[in-house]
Amino acid sequence: MQIDALVIAGGYNNDKLQKCSEVAKEALIPIGDKVMVEYVVNALEHTPGINKIVVVGPIELKNIFADKKHLLVAEEGKTAIDSVINGLELLKPQGRLLILTADIPLINPTAITGFLEACQEKDIDIYYPIVPKEVNEAKYPGIERTYVTIKDGTFTGGNAFFVNPKIVKKCAEKGKKLVKLRKSPLALSSLIGWTFILKLVSKRLTLKEAEEKFSGLLDVKARAVISPYPEIGIDVDKPSDLQLVKKVILGVL
Numbered sequence: 001m002q003i004d005a006l007v008i009a010g011g012y013n014n015d016k017l018q019k020c021s022e023v024a025k026e027a028l029i030p031i032g033d034k035v036m037v038e039y040v041v042n043a044l045e046h047t048p049g050i051n052k053i054v055v056v057g058p059i060e061l062k063n064i065f066a067d068k069k070h071l072l073v074a075e076e077g078k079t080a081i082d083s084v085i086n087g088l089e090l091l092k093p094q095g096r097l098l099i100l101t102a103d104i105p106l107i108n109p110t111a112i113t114g115f116l117e118a119c120q121e122k123d124i125d126i127y128y129p130i131v132p133k134e135v136n137e138a139k140y141p142g143i144e145r146t147y148v149t150i151k152d153g154t155f156t157g158g159n160a161f162f163v164n165p166k167i168v169k170k171c172a173e174k175g176k177k178l179v180k181l182r183k184s185p186l187a188l189s190s191l192i193g194w195t196f197i198l199k200l201v202s203k204r205l206t207l208k209e210a211e212e213k214f215s216g217l218l219d220v221k222a223r224a225v226i227s228p229y230p231e232i233g234i235d236v237d238k239p240s241d242l243q244l245v246k247k248v249i250l251g252v253l
Contacts, residue, residue, distance in 0.1 A: 002051040003116065004093040005044050009037045009057030009102035010076030010083050016238040025058050026236070027102035032250050035064065036236065039105035039249070041071065047109040049116070050098070056087040057102065081172045093165050101159040103235045105245050111229035112160075118225040119162040125220035126167070129158030129227040136230045144240055145233070150200070152207040155226075158233040164220075171218045178217065192217070 009027035021029045027037035034042075037055065044050050055061055056074040065071050074090040077083040084099065091097070098116065100107065119127040133147050133154040145156040181188040189197055196213055199205040207224055215222045227233070236242050 001049055001095075003049050003096065003098055004052045004091055005050050005054070005098040005100065006084065006087040006091060007037065007040055007044070007053065007055045007057075007100050007102050008080055008083050008087070009055050009061065010080070011101075011103065017236070017242065020239050020242050025060075027057055028060060029236070029242070031105055031242075031246060036105050037061070037102035038064065040100055040102050040107055041065070041068075043107045043109055043112060044098075044100070047112045050112075052091060052093075054087045054091040055102070056083040079176075081175055084168060085172060088165055088168060097163050097165045099161040099163060101235060103237065104159045104232065105236065106231040106234050106248055107159075108229075108231055111227070111232045114229055115158075115160060115225060115227055115232060116162065118227075119223075121223070123221060124223045125164045126171075126218075126222040127162040127225055128222065129160055129225045129232050130155040131158060131227050131230055131233045135228055136233070139230050140234070140244065143230075143234070143244065144238070148200075149203045150205045150207060150210065151203065156233050158227060159235050160232055167218075167220050171220060174218050 009025065011026045013021065013023055013026045013029065017026060017029065023029055028035045031039065037057065041053060041055065044053055053071045054074050055065065055071065057076050061073045065073060072090055074087045077086050115129050133156065136143055136145055136156065147154050147156050181191060192213070196205070196209070199209065211222055211224055234241065236245055
């Protein structure tokens with residue numbers, strides 16, 4: 001099966017990583033002789049079954065990937081959701097689509113293949129990887145991640161999606177409405193449901209219940225995939241993350 005891939009590389013470097021690099025976009029932060037997004041693209045290129053690749057981001061990417069004839073660069077949008085839509089319009093995928101963010105330079109073909117192999121049910125619209133805390137800490141002791149504890153375990157989210165492209169625009173509209181509600185916690189809580197929130201806070205929520213809530217909010221069929229590969233969720237958004245990545249990739253502190 002041939003799968004097209006979309007890499008979102010438009011995030012601004014305007015927070016904690018500025019002290020590490022002055023480049024405008026996080027995807028362009030140098031790691032050795034490459035910039036961050038190149039490691040993600042390289043992993044995709046070496047993953048069996050990956051067909052076309054579109055990277056959505058700044059204009060500089062056209063020069064960086066000028067020699068890659070199988071890869072296209074799409075203009076970034078004002079938001080990540082807009083960037084996904086821009087990428088879809090250029091890619092025009094015929095089947096399910098793999099979406100990755102550009103800030104996971106430790107991602108590798110094994111992790112990508114493992115995720116895709118778990119996404120077999122054709123009636124699921126969105127697959128999303130989650131990584132158990134013990135898996136992260138076993139391979140990368142002391143790594144700083146944001147975790148959520150539910151009845152099934154303690155997990156961090158991944159930075160990938162395997163989606164039905166036909167539902168993206170519908171999800172985008174619903175997602176934008178949810179983002180707007182973030183400034184009104186009462187309205188957002190009412191939409192999500194107090195029972196759900198209380199279960200989450202008390203760590204009694206099940207993974208199945210979380211999937212059902214997410215599916216209902218976006219009017220899709222969503223499924224979480226428990227991944228044994230930490231690299232699919234190690235995004236670089238602070239100096240300690242970048243230090244870890246450089247240590248792993250370059251063997252330096």
